[in-house]
Amino acid sequence: xxxxxxxxxxxxxxxxxxxxxxxxxxxxxxxxxxxxxxxxxxxxxxxxxxxxxxxxxxxxxxxxxxxxxxxxxxxxxxxxxxxxxxxxxxxxxxxxxxxxxxxxxxxxxxxxxxxxxxxxxxxxxxxxxxxxxxxxxxxxxxxxxxxxxxxxxxxxxxxxxxxxxxxxxxxxxxxxxxxxxxxxxxxxxxxxxxxxxxxxxxxxxxxxxxxxxxxxxxxxxxxxxxxxxxxxxxxxxxxxxxxxxxxxxxxxxxxxxxxxxxxxxxxxxxxxxxxxxxxxxxxxxxxxxxxxxxxxxxxxxxxxxxxxxxxxxxxxxxxxxxxxxxxxxxxxxxxxxxxxxxxxxxxxxxxxxxxxxxxxxxxxxxxxxxxxxxxxxxxxxxxxxxxxxxxxxxxxxxxxxxxxxxxxxxxxxxxxxxxxxxxxxxxxxxxxxxxxxxxxxxxxxxxxxxxxxxxxxxxxxxxxxxxxxxxxxxxxxxxxxxxxxxxxxxxxxxxxxxxxxxxxxxx
RNA sequence: UCCUUCUUAGCUCAGCUGGUUAGAGCACAUGACUGUUAAUCAUGGGGUCCUUGGUUCGAGUCCAAGAGAGGGAGCCA
Numbered sequence: 001x002x003x004x005x006x007x008x009x010x011x012x013x014x015x016x017x018x019x020x021x022x023x024x025x026x027x028x029x030x031x032x033x034x035x036x037x038x039x040x041x042x043x044x045x046x047x048x049x050x051x052x053x054x055x056x057x058x059x060x061x062x063x064x065x066x067x068x069x070x071x072x073x074x075x076x077x078x079x080x081x082x083x084x085x086x087x088x089x090x091x092x093x094x095x096x097x098x099x100x101x102x103x104x105x106x107x108x109x110x111x112x113x114x115x116x117x118x119x120x121x122x123x124x125x126x127x128x129x130x131x132x133x134x135x136x137x138x139x140x141x142x143x144x145x146x147x148x149x150x151x152x153x154x155x156x157x158x159x160x161x162x163x164x165x166x167x168x169x170x171x172x173x174x175x176x177x178x179x180x181x182x183x184x185x186x187x188x189x190x191x192x193x194x195x196x197x198x199x200x201x202x203x204x205x206x207x208x209x210x211x212x213x214x215x216x217x218x219x220x221x222x223x224x225x226x227x228x229x230x231x232x233x234x235x236x237x238x239x240x241x242x243x244x245x246x247x248x249x250x251x252x253x254x255x256x257x258x259x260x261x262x263x264x265x266x267x268x269x270x271x272x273x274x275x276x277x278x279x280x281x282x283x284x285x286x287x288x289x290x291x292x293x294x295x296x297x298x299x300x301x302x303x304x305x306x307x308x309x310x311x312x313x314x315x316x317x318x319x320x321x322x323x324x325x326x327x328x329x330x331x332x333x334x335x336x337x338x339x340x341x342x343x344x345x346x347x348x349x350x351x352x353x354x355x356x357x358x359x360x361x362x363x364x365x366x367x368x369x370x371x372x373x374x375x376x377x378x379x380x381x382x383x384x385x386x387x388x389x390x391x392x393x394x395x396x397x398x399x400x401x402x403x404x405x406x407x408x409x410x411x412x413x414x415x416x417x418x419x420x421x422x423x424x425x426x427x428x429x430x431x432x433x434x435x436x437x438x439x440x441x442x443x444x445x446x447x448x449x450x451x452x453x454x455x456x457x458x459x460x461x462x463x464x465x466x467x468x469x470x471x472x473x474x475x476x477x478x479x480x481x482x483x484x485x486x487x488x489x490x491x492x493x494x495x496x497x498x499x500x501x502x503x504x505x506x507x
Numbered sequence: 508u509c510c511u512u513c514u515u516a517g518c519u520c521a522g523c524u525g526g527u528u529a530g531a532g533c534a535c536a537u538g539a540c541u542g543u544u545a546a547u548c549a550u551g552g553g554g555u556c557c558u559u560g561g562u563u564c565g566a567g568u569c570c571a572a573g574a575g576a577g578g579g580a581g582c583c584a
Contacts, residue, residue, distance in 0.1 A: 027543045034543055047542075066534095081544080105518055105534055106545050112576050113518070168582085184584090209582055210508080222584065324521090339546045341532050345519050352512085356578055359511065363579070378580075421584095430584060478584030492584095503576085 006042035009076055009086040018073040019044060019088060020096070022123070023064050025106065033061045037072060037088075043125070045079075046072045046088040057093055066106075067099040067123065108345060118498060119507045129257035130494055133250060134483045136257075140249035141202070141223055141477075144242055150198045150225060155185025157203065161457035168208040170218075181206035186476060187406070187461050189226035190437060193472055194464055200225040210502045213379065214491040215429060217480060219500035226474035232408070232418040232436040235473035236394055239422055239432055240275050242477075243392055247271040250486055263488050267426060270390045279397045280416070286388065287368050287381050293388040298368060302384060306361045309354050316351045320344055376402040377421070382429035389425045396420040396435075405447035406461075408436040420475070424485040431482050434475020441465040 004017040021039030028034065033048040048061040064070060074090035104120055114121045121127055145152070158172070158179040169180040185201040192199045201224045209216065227238070247268055250258070258265055278286070285291040289299030323340050364380040371381060376398075386393060397410055400417035407417035419435035438444050441462055448458055483495035493499040498507065 025544080029543065029547090030540050032541055032543075036544085045544080049541085051541090081542090083544090101517075101535075103517070107533055108519060108545095110519075110577090112514095115576095205584080207583070211580095211582070212577080213579065216583075220584070336546065337532070339532095341520080342545070344521095345532090348520075352577090356512075360579060363510090367580085376582090379583085380580080433584060476584060481584055 006037070006039050006044045006084065009042075009044060009084055012076045013078060013086065014076065016073065016075050016091065017088075018071055019046070020069075020071045022067050022069050023099075024067070024123070024125075026064055026066065028062060031058075033058070033064070035061065035064060035070075035072065035090075035093075037070070038123070038128075040128075042084055044084060044086065044088055045082050046074060046090050046093075048072075048090045048093055052089065052091060053093065060095065061090070061093045064093070064095065065099050066102040067120075069096040069099075070094060071096060107342070108349070115493065115499075115504065116507070122497060126261055127494065129260040130483070130487050130489070131497065132257045133254050133261075133487055134479075134495060136250050136254050137246055137479070137483055137486065138202075140246040141242075141479075143249070144245045145200045145225060148198070148238075150200045151196045152202060153189075153192045153196060153199045154203050155182065155188035155192075155201045155224075157182045157206075161454060168210075170206050170208045183207055184222070184476060185224050186226070186474065189224050189474055190406075190461070190464055190472060193226035193228045193474070194468070194470070197229075198225070198227045212502055215379065215481060215484070217492055217496065217499055217501050220481075220492075220496070221479040222476050223479060224474060224476045226472065228470050228472045230436070230473040231471050232396060232420060232473060235434060235436060235475060236277060236396065236420055239394070239420070239434065239475055240392075243275075243422070243432075243482075244271050246482070247486060258487075261487055263486075267390055267488075268486065270425075271392075273391050275392050275394055275422075276389060277394045277396065280395060280399065281397075283377075283385060283395045284371060284373055287371050287377075287384055289368070296388045298384050298388060299365065301388065302361060302365050302368065305387075306358070306365070309357050309361065313351055313354045313358065316347050316354065320347050320351070323347075374399050374401070377430075379429060382423050383427045386423045386425050386429060387427045389423075391425055392431070393423045393425070394420050395423065403435070405451045405453070406437050406444065408438045409440075409443060418473075422475075424481070426485070426488065428481070428485040430478075431485060432475050432477045434473065436471065436473040439465055439469045439471060441469075 004012065004019055006019060006021070019037055019039060021037045023035050024038040024043060025036035026033065031050040035046045035048065037044050037046050048058060050058040053061070071094050072088060072090050073092040074088040076086050076088055078085065079087045102120070103117055104124065122131070142152070158174060159182050160179060169183055172179050172181060183205055185203065185205070189199060189201055203221065204219055205222045206219050208218065225238070227235070248271065251265060251268055282291065286293055286298055289297050323344050326340060364384055367378060367380050368384050396419065397416040398419045399415060400407065400409055403417045403419045407419045410416040410418050417435065419433070421430050422432035423429055424431045438447070444462060444465065448455055480492045480495040484492045487495065489495055493501065
């Protein structure tokens with residue numbers, strides 16, 4: 001049996017076909033039922049008219065509940081008013097699986113509720129669009145690296161040692177020994193690059209940090225390329241080319257999905273512009289407000305932001321008061337009352353978000369003003385710096401003390417390590433961390449001791465320096481953080497089908 | 508681990524300085540309406556006000572402890 005898909009409706013104009021899917025919405029009036037059917041490829045309004053289908057089928061159609069699965073047969077006609085430009089005029093409707101009291105209603109829901117219903121939330125339009133974009137990003141990543149001659153080679157997920165010694169890892173029992181869930185495949189990536197030249201890994205990574213922020217997950221997907229005969233600067237060139245490619249692919253192939261989630265693509269279009277490359281020293285001056293960026297100052301622009309947040313809060317509160325006043329007036333139609341209440345609820349959410357910002361910005365200001373040279377950037381520092389740019393920013397040459405032990409010491413200034421962080425614009429912060437790797441065995445041993453890591457676990461890693469070491473570099477990209485930025489999501493939890501984070505293991 | 512905000516109907520939220528029987532919209536059910544895109548009308552079922560303890564003649568409201576959630580810091584992609 002031929003399967004007809006909603007995305008191909010244009011091919012079937014004037015023909016009778018059968019669609020199979022779920023009722024994502026239903027409206028009815030005398031003699032007519034409108035069922036919005038979704039089949040995973042799109043949405044299509046199906047019109048069931050009593051004059052066409054007769055009383056029995058019509059009664060069945062009238063009883064269809066939200067998210068029931070069904071098949072509908074009918075003619076495809078052009079209708080400009082519809083989302084896909086077509087609608088189906090039904091001649092037959094048949095129920096496949098009933099849905100009783102579907103919990104996600106056609107209204108705003110709180111995040112806790114939606115997270116508990118994540119398995120159903122994924123069916124909604126916005127989540128559908130995000131997952132399509134995520135898929136496009138994954139596909140583009142593979143296309144890019146395969147096109148550049150990289151070999152995908154995956155690192156183990158069970159590891160016997162804490163890779164960088166910094167993060168908290170998940171422990172698990174491995175035939176009586178302790179194994180950790182990998183927080184990075186990078187060390188293995190180096191070994192593989194010294195065999196295949198250019199490799200990339202693509203898999204899940206685990207961090208047992210008790211972080212509850214909009215950019216942390218306990219389980220996330222990471223892409224880690226590693227290249228032999230690459231230095232820091234070639235690495236940065238690759239990162240830039242890579243991010244530009246992936247973003248461009250999304251812009252070209254996900255126009256509909258980006259529009260659905262209301263993403264302003266003009267910022268994404270900026271990806272064709274060269275990425276600014278700042279040294280750590282320059283970045284610190286910008287954070288502290290000692291150096292402007294395109295006429296914008298980090299400190300004063302934060303202060304302005306705070307002021308505008310405060311005026312926005314006042315404006316929202318005024319509007320809420322006005323609408324509440326209006327509600328008290330007699331003679332308002334029921335529909336209008338409902339509409340106003342929905343607006344008030346929405347405004348209250350906005351006010352709540354704005355008030356959260358109002359509490360956070362002074363903290364960020366404080367942290368920026370008092371930033372101490374030599375420290376790593378915190379989340380707020382990244383936010384402060386990336387709000388000044390409209391393209392991803394690369395920060396390189398970090399004080400070696402704050403970075404991972406395996407980063408190469410800068411030959412021109414041994415205070416610095418040749419690491420690079422890529423910060424996404426619009427306040428999103430770090431999406432890539434990478435750098436050139438240390439090839440000097442003695443320096444590496446010194447670093448391993450300094451970080452108090454068990455030397456025996458790194459013997460194999462040191463072998464890579466003992467047998468034909470070469471300059472090499474690589475980076476790690478957090479898939480969910482990239483998805484979050486490209487979609488401009490308020491939180492990473494919407495960028496992955498089933499987020500795993502502190503305090504949440506279900507569904 | 509620390510700071511901060513919150514928890515009232517299936518959902519989103521009101522509930523003022525403590526005062527009779529705790530409200531609205533949506534959803535649901537029944538009926539009315541021939542084209543709807545959270546905006547038609549009527550009817551009405553729905554509550555452990557997160558938990559425990561306290562203050563009080565009286566607690567959804569005040570106090571204390573606990574649980575859960577949101578945001579942030581630390582840490583990171």
